Amino acid sequence: MCSTCDLRGVIRATLRELGDWSPAAENLLLGTALLESGRDPRLRAGRRLGIYRISPARHRAIWDHYLVAHPELASRVRGLAGQHAFLRDPHGELATNLKYATAVAWMRYRQRQVKLPDPGDIEALGRCWESCYRCRGGGSTADFVARWQAAEHRSRAA
Numbered sequence: 001m002c003s004t005c006d007l008r009g010v011i012r013a014t015l016r017e018l019g020d021w022s023p024a025a026e027n028l029l030l031g032t033a034l035l036e037s038g039r040d041p042r043l044r045a046g047r048r049l050g051i052y053r054i055s056p057a058r059h060r061a062i063w064d065h066y067l068v069a070h071p072e073l074a075s076r077v078r079g080l081a082g083q084h085a086f087l088r089d090p091h092g093e094l095a096t097n098l099k100y101a102t103a104v105a106w107m108r109y110r111q112r113q114v115k116l117p118d119p120g121d122i123e124a125l126g127r128c129w130e131s132c133y134r135c136r137g138g139g140s141t142a143d144f145v146a147r148w149q150a151a152e153h154r155s156r157a158a
Contacts, residue, residue, distance in 0.1 A: 004030070004034070004151045004154070004155050005155065007030060007033055007051075007098075008026065008030055010098050010099060010102060011026050011029045011030055011033070011102055012026050013099070014080065014099045014102040014103050014106070015029070015102075015106065017076060017079075017080065017099075017103075018073070018076055018077070018103060018106065019076075020106065020110070022116065022119070023119035024116035024117060024118065024119040024125070025106065025109075025116060026119070027119045027120075027122070027125055028109065028114070028116065028125050028128055028129065029102060029105060029106060029109075030148075030151075031122065031125050031126065031129060031144050031147065031148050032052060032105060032129055032133060033051045033052060033102075033105075034147040034148060034150075034151050035129065035139055035143060035144050035147045036048075036051060036052050036053040036133075037051035037052075037053070038147055049091060049092075049094035049095045049101075050094040050095045050096075050098075050101040051098070051101065052094070052101050052102070052104070052105040054094050054101065054104055054105065054108070056091040058108070059090070059091055059094060059104060062104055062107045062108060062111060065111070066107060066110070066111040067107060073107075076103075077100070077103045077104065077107065080097070080099045080100045080103050081093045081097060081100045082096075082097055082100075085097070086100075105133075108132065108133060109128070109132050109133070112131075112132040114128050114131075114132050115128075116128065122144070122145050122148045122149075123141060123145055125144070125148075126140075126141035126142070126143075126144030126145050126148075127141050129141070129144050130144070
């Protein structure tokens with residue numbers, strides 16, 4: 001089994017727990033993880049944490065400006081975090097808890113009210129990533145598509 005398949009399974013399970021699963025949402029998060037984790041494979045790299053490269057400031061903003069207004073959703077997201085680990089180091093959960101990091105990455109898209117395209121339109125998914133997720137100087141739609149195609153090629157070869 002390929003690592004992309006494993007990651008897809010975690011993404012699917014997380015989105016289902018949040019009540020937000022769709023093929024397009026799954027593909028958008030998979031592409032996000034492929035692109036972001038490929039830029040720096042370390043789980044703690046500077047200010048960005050985990051495979052989705054979420055900064056502590058962005059993490060706080062999602063909680064303080066989005067999830068605070070959605071208490072039921074916030075409860076589901078918090079339920080994905082480790083009970084004691086989250087209290088000791090909430091930002092550390094972004095690097096060590098893939099389901100929690102996936103939920104927080106999805107919240108970033110929800111917060112920006114992303115309109116999901118057809119799940120097979122990788123270029124359109126890349127544009128979603130670029131408009132909602134990309135940081136200054138941090139890649140392009142073409143990079144998103146290239147990472148997706150490379151992962152697809154690797155999974156076919158496996």
